[in-house]
Amino acid sequence: MSLADIVQRGWDAVGVGDFDTLVTDYVDNMTFIMPGQNDVVEGKAAFREALDGIGQMLPQGFSITGLRHIEGDGEVVSIVEWQSDRVAASQLAILFKFTGDKIHEERWFVDTEQWKSAL
DSSP, X not given: OOHHHHHHHHHHHHHTTOHHHHXXXXXXXXXXXXXXXXXXXXXXXXXXXXXXXXXXXXXXXXXXXXXXEEEETTEEEEEEEEEOSXXXXXXXXXXXXXXXXXXXXXXXXXXXXXXXXXX
């Protein structure tokens, strides 16, 4: 299975709200970084707990309208096309860094001013 396939499996799990399945592809000491937040989430258990509040981290009416992956050496970038109640269309990128076949870092890259205005 390619690294991009692993990332897609995670997106599929998110799509059905199966966060327990999602976190199986992360190492225990993983790191999650999302711009505009004061805290970095460290550790799979803390990440799993944070996922229960994902609705508070995303703009109201957030939906993904397109998704594609670019795979490199030990990493995958997801290009996410999205919209929300306040943003008609935009994109963001998420970098997934791997150790073997497990994700050790997930880092979001967004237009933080646009993101804040959408919240």
